Amino acid sequence: MMKNKDDLKMIPCGSPTCKELMPELRLIKFGYKVCVKCSTVKAKRGVPVMFGSKDHTWTDLVVMEDNEYKAFKERENNKFGGFDKLSD
Ligand SMILES: [Zn+2]
Numbered sequence: 001m002m003k004n005k006d007d008l009k010m011i012p013c014g015s016p017t018c019k020e021l022m023p024e025l026r027l028i029k030f031g032y033k034v035c036v037k038c039s040t041v042k043a044k045r046g047v048p049v050m051f052g053s054k055d056h057t058w059t060d061l062v063v064m065e066d067n068e069y070k071a072f073k074e075r076e077n078n079k080f081g082g083f084d085k086l087s088d
Contacts (some may be wrong), residue, residue, distance in 0.1 A: 008025065010024065020038070022034070044065060045062045045066060047062050
């Protein structure tokens, strides 16, 4: 028998700009602090970023919020005049 409606307590979404409610289970079982809407819209982006200078360079994956990612891309575009490899 399926029973999954036992205690589906709703808690506020963890995003300060969001007024949605989400099932508490989402936080307890999966560790998501924000509702589905927020986690979909504001997915984190992993961006390969090159560090160092000419002789010593390495690439590291930097995880950013979506808005940080956009700001980053804009900045990189201004700095290097194009960053083709990162387009998705
Ligand atoms: Zn939300």
